[in-house]
Amino acid sequence: MSIWQAIILAIVEGLTEFLPVSSTGHMIIASSLMGINELPITKIFEVNIQxxxxxxxxxxxxxxFLQGFDFYLKLLIAFIPAAVLGFAFNDLIDAMLESVLITAIMLLLGGIVLLFVDKWFSDANKERVNYKNALVIGFFQCIAMIPGVSRSAATIIGGLTQGVDRKTAAEFSFFLAVPTMLAAASYKLVKDLLKLEISDLITFDLVKIQNSFEVITADDLQLLLIGNLVAFIVAMLAIRFFITFLTRYGFKLFGYYRIALGFLLLALMAMGVDLRV
Structure with missing residues (x-):
């Protein structure tokens, strides 16, 4: 992977992670079209830049994040459903993540849903998320375990079903992303990429930990640092844009975009392009 390829992937991650468009679908297309989807470093890179x-x-x-106990308790309540189901059905989730077809279909279906979301929840106007709302949003987040659904889309819609306004629902989705993505990315990095067990970290098995990092070269570490920096900057810009756009115009444009992206994935598959997660 070159520096420019790393920068492109990081831009894609930063742009799509918090928008309701599925970062998974975009990463599949970007890495496949650049011909780097089979490189071992690519999967490590895609997880790490999160x-x-x-x-x-x-x-x-x-x-x-300095608000205190109530803020973190709501995040914990919303985080628990995905944590429990993610651990219980880890193998099934991993199997679905390998399917580009599922990703494409869910992009299409999710896009159709977004075309009508503004109309369905036009009366959502609550500016606070309570404990019950947080739990419901947490269960909606579980739907995003299916690739192509979009964690952002699922959690924001979950908030809207509870009468929470678009801005507040979107911001809570961002907050919930912190523990959820941190846990998922850390677990995947340790177990699937570094081939370590949690027990190896708890017992601080230096030999196993050191051996696990032998697959990552100094050049790879440079790419990871650059990728995280780019993803950080782009994600900040994307979040600011999304909040402003969502408040003014709603979800419909994102719905059309998802539908187009889903058809693009299906077309690339039909053309025989090697698409892999």
Missing amino acids: FGAILSVVVLYWRR
Whole structure:
């Protein structure tokens, strides 16, 4: 992977992670078209640069993260459903993540839903998320375990079903992304990419930990640092854009975009393009 390819992937991650358009679908297309989807470093890179995107939320909303116990309790309540189901059905989720077809279909279906969301929830006007709302949003987040659904889309729609307005629902989705993405990315990095068990970290098995990093070269570390920096900057810009756009115009444009992207994935598959997650 070249520096320019790393920068392109990081831009894609930063732009799409917090928008309701499915970052998975975009990463599949970007890495496949650049011919780097089979490189071992690509999967490590795609997981690792999520940390840069996560940091953008903390920096943008740092005052919110200093609010205290109530704020974190709501995040914990919303986080628990995905944590439990993710652990219980890890193998099934991994199997679905390998399917580009599922990703394409869910992009299409999710796009159709977004065309009508503004009309369905036009009366949503609550500016606060309570504990019950947080739990419901947490269950909606579980739907995003299906690739192509979009964690952002699922959680924002979950908030709208509870009468929460678009801006507040979107911001809570960003906040919830921090523990959710941090846990998922860390677990995947340790177990699937570094081939370590949690017990190896708890017991601090230095030999296993050191051996696990032998697949990552100094050049790879440079790419990871650049990727996280780019993803961090782009995600900050994307979040600011999304909040402004969503408040003014709603979801319909994102719906049309998802439908077009889903058809593009299906067309590339029909043309025999090697698409892999």
